[in-house]
Amino acid sequence: MDKNNKILKGCYFAFFVNGMASLMLGAILPSLLIDFNIGYDKGGMLLAFQSTGNLIASFLGGIIASQLGRKNSIVLLSTIGVLGFAGMIFTQSPTILLILFFMAGISRGGVSNFNNTLVNEISDGAPGPLNILHTFFAVGAFMAPFIASWFVKIGLDWKYSIGLITILSTIMVLIFISMNIIDVEKQGKNTKENKSYDFLKNLDFYISSGILFFYVGVEFAVNGWIVTYLIDAGLMNTSLAQKILSLLWVVIIFGRLFSAYISQTMNKKTIILASSTGVMLFFALFLLSSSTWAIVITILGLGFCLAGIFPTTVSNAGEIVKDSDLAMGTLLALGGLGGIIMPYITGVVAESKGIVGGMITVILGILFMFLFSLINRFRKN
16 A cells, blocks of 8 residues: 555656656746747647647557566657657757657657556555646646746746656656556456457447547647637736636636546536536637736636546546556547647647637537537446
């Protein structure tokens, strides 16, 4: 049990770093567009390349783990991320920057797969520890825009923000190296069971995957474009826009703690449906808002409703993916696919219709997330 607690703490720190790294890229995106002289469409491609790396690592993470072992696979994938972030500091090529974003995505996907699988196994599929895990992601995500804004305030450019992420990611790799995960693996499990494809025959698996597909797409699009939207739409300056992104994630912190609490007594499917409904309402109000206070209020509602969807959906599929790295990897990969498509579409539409038009496309993803949540709630087991 003590070893499991140490592993949980390691997973929590890794998700903290993962959250900070993911949001830092969105926070510095306006500066990257200027420094590399690229448009919205190319900015969307950067986010899409990051999401592609996330998708590939999520899907192949389970397969790599079955071949190299969990520790070796996560050390490999997270080290690729360290190299990606370090490379961003030195490159001056937009093409190489795409590759480096892809490498950063590899690390995010690998860490997500590894941590979700371990915590799901240690907690035996209970939603509480998974919500706490994702709360640490939210804490890191909340801090990233504030750190980026602080560096700008003291006269330092975006490279210092990425330098900090590189250092923290290196510490994360060292923690993974020190982990002893043997005791977490289920003793007596047949290897064939861990590699079984039976989960592909389960309709509930696809419903949960559909929810995650559109949730991740919406989350990535909001994280990647909200700062640029607020600045280029003339609603806020850079510093205030970055603080709004931080506000979104500080609300998500409390929202995930609240979800962990109510999940002990409330049906998971009800939580997911109620949250999806709230996201649809508050994002629409956000796009209609022009005053600072209206934007703040809608961001508070949006963050609170977004908070519990991902961890509760993973828990909702817990019995299907438990004890299978391949099943968890496939679930996260299908979710990650949305993270590729939605930010890219947002960028392409923004390039031709303006940043407001690009953000309006996110509503379509929210609508489909709601529909899958509705099916999930009322489908008989």
